[in-house]
Amino acid sequence: MKKDEKAIKKAWTEFFINDKDDISGVRDIIKKSWIRTKNYGVDVTNEKVEDEFQKKQEQAIKKMASFIDIVRPFMIQLFNIIKETGFMITLIDKNGFILDTYISANIPETSNNSTANLSEEYIGTNAMGTSIYLDKPIETWGYENSYKGFHEFTTSAAPIHDIDNKLIGSIGITGYRDTFSTHTLGMVVAVAYAIENELRLTEIKKDKYLTKSYNFRKDKDKDKKELYDFSDIIGNSHELNGAKNQAKIASKNNSNILILGESGTGKELFAQSIHKNSIRCNKPFIAVNCGALPLTLAESELFGYSPGSFTGAKKEGQMGKFEMADGGTIFLDEIGEMPLSIQASLLRVIQDREVIRIGANKSKKIDVRIIAATNRNLFEEVEKGNFRMDLFYRINVFTINIPPLRKRIEDIKPLIQYFIEKYNNVFNSNINNISKTVENIFMTYRWPGNVREIENIIERAVQIASDNVIDIKDLPVNLQLNNQNNSDLKSNILKNKEYNTIIDFLSETKGNVKATAENLGIGRATLYRKLSKYNIDIEQYRY
Template sequence: MVPVQEELRAAWHAFVAGNEDGLQMLRPVVRESWERCRRAGVNPYQKVVLTVLDPEALAARREKNREWLEIARPVMETLYRFVAGSGFVVAVADCEGYLLEVIGDPEVVQAIAKGNFVPGANWSEPSAGTNSVGTALIMNQPLQIFSYEHYCICSHRWTCSAAPIHDPDGNLIGVLDMTGSFEKVHPHTLGMVVAGADAIERQMAMKRAWRERDLANRVREALMESISEGILATDCNRRVIHMNQEAARLLGTKKEKAVGVDVWKVLGGEGADWESIVSGQKFITDRELDVTTPFGTVKLTVTSRPIRGNDGQCEGIVMILNEITRARKLTQRMSGAVARLTFDDMVGEDHKFRESLRLARAAASSDSTVLLLGESGTGKDILAQAIHNASQRAKGPFVAINCGAIPRDLIGSELFGYTEGAFTGARKGGSPGKFELADGGTIFLDEIGDMPLELQTTLLRVLEQKAITRIGGSTVLPVNVRVIAATNRDLAAEVERGNFRRDLYYRLNVVTIRLIPLRERQGDIELLLWHFLERLGKRMGKHVLSVDERVWPLVKAYPWPGNVRELQNVVERALHLAGGLTLRPEHLPEEIRRVQDNLQARKDLLPVPDYEKQVILKLLEENKGNLSRVANQLGIARTTLYRRMAKYGLRCDRDQYNRTNQ
């Protein structure tokens, strides 16, 4: 080795003297490094590295590289154990060449410190010339620098072997170095350093993989717990490998007790269905199944899916569990089972109308069955919603069904639901009925008088037992439902005719509320018309600010067979036709405008006393003194007609009218 060192010394002296002869024996990596050092103005005669960090700056550097430095220290200690007592030190530097750690035999550490090979010193090429730390950083490859291959005289007595360290993304982050006396140079030293750097890189990759896996597990755990459904997963041996808190709650257990246990014991299910599901032979969607828990049997909706391996084989299953009640609530929201109207939407000042509202408010405070009677269009559906929203069930569902609008062969399944296979075309998994969907709330049975007799018996049993059985099934399902029924028929008369069960009539007829027709609410017509003009006008973007005086006698004389609903439709139609800010007679339907002929109104239809007297006289003559007909055509009550006749000095003698017409 001495002859080689002498040749290197001669080559070094020649190079620093500016003589390029005899440099052929230099390795290309060394010659290129020397040339870089010359261009950078590095002093080849420097005996120490001049740039050394103070303790505070060194601590900051160590903290910046803390993550990989913690991995590197045990590797350095392992390397040192192999060479302890042999005159070597082991060091690491960051990506800028600053030494961060140096460990080794004390006497060697002291000796090498004379050239400032100490923590905090900058051993990059521009600072320390050609050396294994700085040159390995530039070349980004392992290398060994021997004796006079170093550019500065402070390192000529040493041989150093270094290998770059990369993070898992391939970025150069530092260097691992082993330095000793030049007499102890050996290729195996570089091999040890390369192995050490590789060990550091592998451990960094493993640490990142572990951290990413840990994060993925925590994200998965958070995701599972954020899902409102119960989730349970098994492996190929049917052992539970994961369960969220909701699944544990539904099954009456704890996660820590269930994980690792045979899923069959956790579920407590029975029958061929459960066996095929648990074994992965069958995968289901929203199937209703019974599960036995420590607190009794509960009915759940279950969905299962396979966990497939790379070969496509089933390696376990994932099950999604839901309470039946939660599934019902979801269906309720999707089906719009919500009451949106309140008593504030019921407009009117008529004393009979206000009495109906008073009874309805009183009924809302109890859970008694309510029977609403009245003609079509009087607002029975609105009053039913108002009662629900004023009751303690306001937060529950409001489910309405028109018993007269559903075919006879379907109304049973609509009301009570059905099981899978109950009839041809039955949906897979069955379907809940309106009573189930209304659980915890109110069911509104509109047109109850049209319900088939054969279903009236079933309805009576449901009202008495507060439980239903789906068509085709045998399981009794309790339901907590408040019933509001409505009809435009005379149920008492229907009972006498044999069209409605007497016992069901008495069961429904607990709180009876009658809604009077609009023709008996003359004082409310103007109020309602303005109400609809304002409400519908906002929705349609139409603004009618006034009503022609000729409109009022027409709308008040019209009998309104469709009641409030008809008035609302008339206003909506008029808003479409009214081009200006005033509602006029020509915007009304023809059947309402025809009332004008009966009244023989003047052009402006102003209510002057003489005109009103003439109208009453003419109507008395046309109706042969029938005061009821006259009052009806004028749109006023008979008592009002009496007062006006007395005002104008008129009296009615029906015999006189009969003699006059003979």
């Protein structure tokens, strides 16, 4: 389109300034919109006065609040991808009122890009308003925009529909006309489709009152609340089997255990499996999320309190989690989040094997096995003074490292099949596989949310897939964009191991290029070439 700039500019001048209807050099879809613009009586040359629309825009934002809340995460996700390239993202309702915008720093917010209403009736031909009128995606470039103030911009926009396929708004990406990418329209269409899927999924969840589970557990008798077992851990990779074997050994003794692993790897699944295969299996298993404990209530939750200990206390007092777990196992999840003041009290309980309720004068002996878990590097937390060294050595008797999903990609396919089967049963669906494109995306994606993330994606896709095969259109927008950004997925699969190794060493060295190169056994120049090859930004690892 850029090569036709002179022709389009001349056509705009002839049509809008010289009032000539016989013009050439513009697309038919644009010419029809220009005619509508003229029929609406839009002033395409003078700056817009927003006073008349300000109150209506505020009302529209209030009316569409729930819609905005659903769309905003997609806008933020997309903006984080493109913000360095000089773009803005805009959301409008079906009447053209702007509901939300994200503007890159190098696009100054002026009257030319901050109008309250983008409907054709108000501002003439523009991708946002024209996509609403046509009810289909469109891109308008530079002088194709009717309003003179928009001539320096190009916009790609796509309409958004609700669960009943009624038009409710449009989303668009705007950038300077000389820097715009030809792939932007496809990107915004993918985002609009993902938003529509999310709207549909939200309605389904409202209707079905779903209870979400982020675990790998196979179907159990719902009334028995059975604990997980090692057979519930899906995957047969060398790395995962190593962790399972360590956990099985740990289940046969009585030592305290520290489980290390990123979020979503299944630390509680391992903890429950260990308990279920131990001599304590018929005793309680009590799980505590240390990161969710309010500081003011943490001690009373963990150790209990006597009657009348504080304002609001139950008159009969309350048993703490450690007493509840007596004879069994207490699982202290995210122990790295525990405040230092509580760590001191916990250390005393571990050392003395007794608890003292708040407000009590006597202690009570307890027999509890402790399994702790964290996604933090506790060695570093000890060095920083955020975690007590003596407590660390008390809980770190038997360590189990659960590998992240990116380090055991051979487990991805079994997980996919397992979760498809699981959610087919939940939603009475008939999904039997994923497309080859989706498989390639899954095998090259880094899975920062690990197994929890892949489960969420499959749960969502099973509900919104229109066929019995999950395709790229059924994935969240970040994975769809991941596909667009990889021109040769097969090559990426082969390179995945090297890429992951570089990432791991960069994380370990906090972005130190020299140390990373030494760990890899290559020169710094070679490492820089690989960083460029894989488009790795080392700054994100320097913290």
